[in-house]
Amino acid sequence: MELKGKAHKFGDDINTDYIISGRYKFKTLDMNELAKHIMEDLDPDFYSKLNPGDFIVAGKNFGCGSSREQAPLAIKHANVSAVIAKSFARIFFRNSVNVGLMLIEADTDLIDDGDELVILPKEGLIKNVTKGIDIPFKPLPDFMIKILSDGGLVEHFKKHGGYSF
Amino acid sequence: MGMTLAQAILSKKVGRPVSEGEIVLVDLDFMMGQDGTSPLAIKVFKEMGGKKVFDPSKIALVIDHSSPSPNHGVSQLHDMMRKFARETGVILYDIGDGVCHQLLPEMGHVVPGDVVIGADSHTCTYGALGAFATGVGSTDLAAAMISGKTWFKVPETIKIILNGNLPKGVFSKDIFLEIARRLTADGATYKALEYHGSTISELSMDARFTIANMAIEVGAKVGLFLPDDVSISYARSHSKRNFVPVFPDKDAVYENEVEIDVNKLTPLVAAPHTVDNVKPLEELEGTPIQQAFIGTCTNGRLEDLEIAARILAGKKINPDTRLIIAPASKKVLKEAVKSGIFEVLLDAGAVFVTPGCGACVGTHNGVPADGENVISTANRNFKGRMGNPNAFIYLASPATVAASALEGKIADPRKYIS
Structure with a gap:
């Protein structure tokens, strides 16, 4: 499996209020509706710039702040195939695994806004096609890969009847 | 090698000594969701095939984030929470009862030594009582309502030493703002904070809740105070539950230490x-x-x-x-x-x-x-x-x-x- 798309670059400490504002998330469980508002307070046109499969790329501490699972869900429903950041906040990290959104921790200084990327998850490699460089990353812990490969925690529970590590 | 308070609490729950970095599956003493996160947890609970909750007396849903409802969309989500509470028997705190993180300690749901999750990032507040309490998302809450369990990575701990007396006009909020200034927004990501020092005995429970509450603002998983007379008597006067407080070992090993001279603090913003x-x-x-x-x-x-x-x-x-x-x-x-x-x-x-x-x-x-x-x-x-x-x-x-x-x-x- 490989993922292909364009990088949309953000800075450090992107919090979940920026990913999906409380103005929207308290009102609805319609994730396709919420997806239209992702990153709106940072870039009002962000959703319209996305093509299916694109990547959100950021600095350190991506997803800090509130526990809203609507944040990774809205990203997933906006058809973003993975978030690549230097580091992730812990609740966002576990929420993403639970909803089946792929997260990659890598040196994002080597990626600029608009770069074309190909990700090889099994090989632990990001190919920056625009810059012609390879960026390695550390794969996720085994039990998280198990949840992700089951399609998230809902499917994991349906399949195993509970936690199965 | 001695254990930190985070390790000691998780070890007691798991029934064996746990190491930092280890992933453990833990039985939970209490869990909570609010109106921004519970509706999604209820939806996921049903998708997971949930029929009944593992123990309705250990689950509270709190309507506090948009309370009373300001619009139609929110009203529908509140309705979903009320119906779920009726169907499953979980505890419901409705409009005007209060903010979840005030209610859980106040209503005696959390005592020292507990392991608690909440679908709200400020669940770390109960660390003031010496409870390992942390925020999770809606899917984690749904899985916990079914199984009574969740997983944790046993965190490393940063020891925060608060020494001295609060000067006039300086309060516990200023103490935490100083911690945020020093550690920064991600300075404690995935880690536990553990509070020590002479200042703590002069801090009321209200003041301690303020400090524990903000642990997440430096990325921490929990912000733990050692149980003492103040927190134990608070828990005894608010809760009917029996409990045995848990303490860290004297020779616990900390990832880092931050010492704050509280005498020198001034009001911060x-x-x-x-x-x-x-x-x-x-x-x-x-x-x-x-x-x-x-x-x-x-x-x-x-x-x-x-x-x-x-x-x-x-x-x-x-x-x-x-x-x-x-x-x-x-x-x-x-x-x-x-x-x-x-x-x-x-x-x-x-x-x-x-x-x-x-x-x-x-x-x-x-x-x-x-x-x-x-x-x-x-x-x-x-x-x-x-x-x-x-x-x-x-x-x-x-x-x-x-x-x-x-x-x-x-x-x-x-x-x-x-």
């Missing part, structure tokens, strides 16, 4: 738009303020209202500034009425809203206008947090917020405290 953008109050003094807000799971407790009342007694707030107060719970509101604090604050020009989270999370009850400056006792000042990305939020202690409401600009509370 977190400037827009990040919690770690902390400055001495003097640098921001005089910044015009259109709205002041006292409330939230950080600083909406009785002690916080008392501090504000002491500053505002017999005075009137600036006519160009609004002062909004949201008591952390119905009980806090009742006590404020009984003690006369309520009237003092009303007479000074404050407006009271329903106990809940609204203004802090931007759902209703105090959305600022474009270009306005807000000074708030909350824990977050992110752009757009209070419902308007074109407003500016400053975070400070209840004393600083009250003094600022009085002067209509960021003001030093030390002038008003004798």
Whole structure:
């Protein structure tokens, strides 16, 4: 499996209020509706710039702040195939695994806004096609890969009847 | 090698010594969701095939984030929570009961040594009682409502040593703002904070809840206080549950130590738009303020209202500034009425809203206008947090917020405290 798309670059400490504002998330469980508002307070046109499969790329501490699972869900429903950041906040990290959104921790200084990327998850490699460089990353812990490969925690529970590590 | 408090609590639950970095599956003592996260948890619970919850007496759903409902969409989600509570028998706290993180300790659901999750990032508040309590998302809550369990990575711990006495006009909020300034927004990601030092014995439970509450603002999983007479007697007087407090070993190994000389602290303010953008109050003094807000799971407790009342007694707030107060719970509101604090604050020009989270999370009850400056006792000042990305939020202690409401600009509370 490989993922292909364009990088949309953000800075450090992107919090979940920026990913999906409380103005929207308290009102609805319609994730396709919420997806239209992702990153709106940072870039009002962000959703319209996305093509299916694109990547959100950021600095350190991506997803800090509130526990809203609507944040990774809205990203997933906006058809973003993975978030690549230097580091992730812990609740966002576990929420993403639970909803089946792929997260990659890598040196994002080597990626600029608009770069074309190909990700090889099994090989632990990001190919920056625009810059012609390879960026390695550390794969996720085994039990998280198990949840992700089951399609998230809902499917994991349906399949195993509970936690199965 | 000795254990930290986080390790000691998790080891006791698991029934064997656990190591840092290890992934453990843990039985939970209590769990909670609020109205921003519970509806999704209920939906996921059903998708997972959930029919009944593992133990309804260990689950609370709290309607506090948009309470009472400001619009049709929210009303439907509240309805979903009420129906789920009726179907499954879980505890429901409805509109006006209060903010989840005040209610859980106040209603005796959390005691020292517990392991608790909440679908709300400020669940770390109960660390003030020596409980391993942390925020999760809706899917984790759904899985826990079915199984009674969740997984944790056993965290490394940063030891925070607070020594000395709080100077006049300086409060527990200022202590945490100093911690945020030093550690920064991700300085403790995935880690536990554990509080030590001579200052702690002089801190009330209300003051400790403020400090524990903000652990997440430096990325921490939990912010733990060692149980002592203050927290044990609080738990005994609020809860019927039996408990055995858990302590760290004397030879526990910490990843890092941060020592704060509390004697030297001065009032601090977190400037827009990040919690770690902390400055001495003097640098921001005089910044015009259109709205002041006292409330939230950080600083909406009785002690916080008392501090504000002491500053505002017999005075009137600036006519160009609004002062909004949201008591952390119905009980806090009742006590404020009984003690006369309520009237003092009303007479000074404050407006009271329903106990809940609204203004802090931007759902209703105090959305600022474009270009306005807000000074708030909350824990977050992110752009757009209070419902308007074109407003500016400053975070400070209840004393600083009250003094600022009085002067209509960021003001030093030390002038008003004798």
